[in-house]
Amino acid sequence: MEVVALHNGLLGEVPLRPRIADHGLGPHLHHGEPGAGLVDRVRANTSLGLAAAVCEHGVERLGRCRAVGCDRVYADVRRGPRRRYCTRACRNRSSVATFWARRAS
Ligand SMILES: [Zn+2]
Ligand SMILES: [Zn+2]
Known part of the structure; x- marks a missing residue:
């Protein structure tokens, strides 16, 4: 599946290096090279989060908002009908x- 290949490509581009951190917030997972900059840490966490969403909820739950003029993307992790808009x-x-388009025609 093309989407899976894309996600695997993302995961392969970023050093994930998972480790348990505890800096006053209780033990939690950190990803990315120790000492990595903000961009690399965001890339590591985002690629891992997207991959987890695909595995847990299905690739059809990630999408681009269908509203005219909106280019946001969303991850729909709710149960129930599929979402089509970002907000x-x-x-x-x-x-x-x-409604107005139907009324005009
Ligand atoms: Zn932390
Ligand atoms: Zn939108």
């Missing part, structure tokens, strides 16, 4: 636009 605001704006 309730985009969903409502699209519903209103669809």
Whole structure:
């Protein structure tokens, strides 16, 4: 599957180096090279988080907002019907636009 290959490519690009950290927040996982900069730490955590979302919820639960003029992406980890918009605001704006388009035709 192309999406799986893309995620595996992302995971392969970033050194993940998982380790348990405890700096006053209780033990939790850190990823990335020790001492890595913010961008590399964000890349490590994001690629791992996206891969976990694909494995736990399915690739169809990651998507790009369908609202006109919005280019945000989302990870839908809720149960129930699939989400198509990044936020309730985009969903409502699209519903209103669809209503007026139908009414005009
Ligand atoms: Zn930490
Ligand atoms: Zn949106």
